[in-house]
Amino acid sequence: MLSTWLTRTAGLRVPLVNAPMTPAAGGRLARAVSDAGGLGFVGIDSRDEVTSVRDQVTLARAGRPDVPLGIGLMAWVLPSRLELLDLVLELQPTFVSISFGDPAPYVDALHRRGILVASQVQDRESALAASAAGVDAIVSQGTEAGGHTGAVGTLTLLQIVLESVAQPVLAAGGIASARGVAAVLGAGAEGVWVGTPFLLAAESRVADATRSLIARSREGDTVLTHVFDVAQGLAWPARFPGRAIANEFTAEWHGREDELSSNFGALERFARAKREGDVTLSNVYAGQSIGLLANVEPAAAIVARLMNGAEELLRLRPASILSD
Numbered sequence: 001m002l003s004t005w006l007t008r009t010a011g012l013r014v015p016l017v018n019a020p021m022t023p024a025a026g027g028r029l030a031r032a033v034s035d036a037g038g039l040g041f042v043g044i045d046s047r048d049e050v051t052s053v054r055d056q057v058t059l060a061r062a063g064r065p066d067v068p069l070g071i072g073l074m075a076w077v078l079p080s081r082l083e084l085l086d087l088v089l090e091l092q093p094t095f096v097s098i099s100f101g102d103p104a105p106y107v108d109a110l111h112r113r114g115i116l117v118a119s120q121v122q123d124r125e126s127a128l129a130a131s132a133a134g135v136d137a138i139v140s141q142g143t144e145a146g147g148h149t150g151a152v153g154t155l156t157l158l159q160i161v162l163e164s165v166a167q168p169v170l171a172a173g174g175i176a177s178a179r180g181v182a183a184v185l186g187a188g189a190e191g192v193w194v195g196t197p198f199l200l201a202a203e204s205r206v207a208d209a210t211r212s213l214i215a216r217s218r219e220g221d222t223v224l225t226h227v228f229d230v231a232q233g234l235a236w237p238a239r240f241p242g243r244a245i246a247n248e249f250t251a252e253w254h255g256r257e258d259e260l261s262s263n264f265g266a267l268e269r270f271a272r273a274k275r276e277g278d279v280t281l282s283n284v285y286a287g288q289s290i291g292l293l294a295n296v297e298p299a300a301a302i303v304a305r306l307m308n309g310a311e312e313l314l315r316l317r318p319a320s321i322l323s324d
């Protein structure tokens with residue numbers, strides 16, 4: 001069995017978190033991951049209504065009210081959406097992540113409700129800030145990750161974060177096989193924070209056209225861009241571009257975001273494509289690990305493949321490479 005700070009603290013059977021991903025990571029996926037022994041997270045988007053978040057958490061907890069559960073918030077959203085923080089305090093999940101900005105203003109309130117706090121960081125500076133804010137776990141998020149992320153690679157960043165903070169560290173970005181899990185646990189991470197592979201989980205909220213695009217895409221097919229934030233009018237801080245599968249829209253507008261913001265024809269074209277689920281123009285956020293993924297599977301099968309395989313590697317590999 002794999003036993004780490006994360007399994008012991010959150011009462012898990014495996015040190016794996018399904019990353020909060022909006023809108024893909026809803027209550028059904030979170031529940032499936034927690035039932036498989038990990039920690040299921042529900043993601044909250046800047047535009048989500050309180051009622052829809054409540055519905056997803058109800059789904060996750062159906063028939064098992066004490067299931068380990070996480071909820072993901074974004075720091076840059078909270079000042080204008082404090083009702084989301086109030087909701088999370090009321091729902092009292094096991095873990096809350098406050099990512100993409102300083103978690104400091106929210107940590108005490110969460111701790112007073114007995115909620116553990118995690119924060120994703122993208123460089124040494126943000127790791128030190130999250131550490132000083134008193135979060136319980138720091139998630140080292142490499143640039144390989146899907147969705148909004150930073151510029152430093154997973155392995156480089158993990159080494160930097162492990163040597164910079166005293167808190168337990170979880171590793172995120174590009175982890176999609178047993179080898180990836182074994183590598184970061186071997187390096188000192190207390191758990192893995194896995195997003196992109198769960199886009200292909202049968203329980204995720206992902207449309208069929210998106211699933212087949214992910215399944216046939218390769219590791220070089222993503223782009224780190226602001227295009228889709230501009231297209232959707234979202235006020236993401238400039239230091240967090242989003243990694244998405246490159247398509248006709250990014251080919252035309254990546255690097256020309258200023259022009260895009262005032263091109264109403266292009267914005268309308270994007271909005272229509274999004275409504276119609278046309279992935280040749282609309283956003284499909286996904287990480288470089290799409291190069292390792294090809295099949296839709298139940299979440300439990302993904303958890304088992306990653307974690308059983310990692311346990312075996314962590315047992316066998318040292319014996320084969322260490323000599324007296």
Ligand SMILES: Cc1cc2nc3c(=O)[nH]c(=O)nc-3n(C[C@H](O)[C@H](O)[C@H](O)COP(=O)(O)O)c2cc1C
Nearest residue numbers: 019021022043145146147173174194195196285287
């Ligand atoms: C489709 C998608 C949506 C995401 N949405 C969020 C989000 O709402 N909140 C958040 O904290 N992180 C979000 N992320 C980032 C994940 O939390 C995580 O860092 C990332 O998925 C890990 O890397 P991987 O995708 O290579 O597994 C998202 C990632 C993806 C792929």
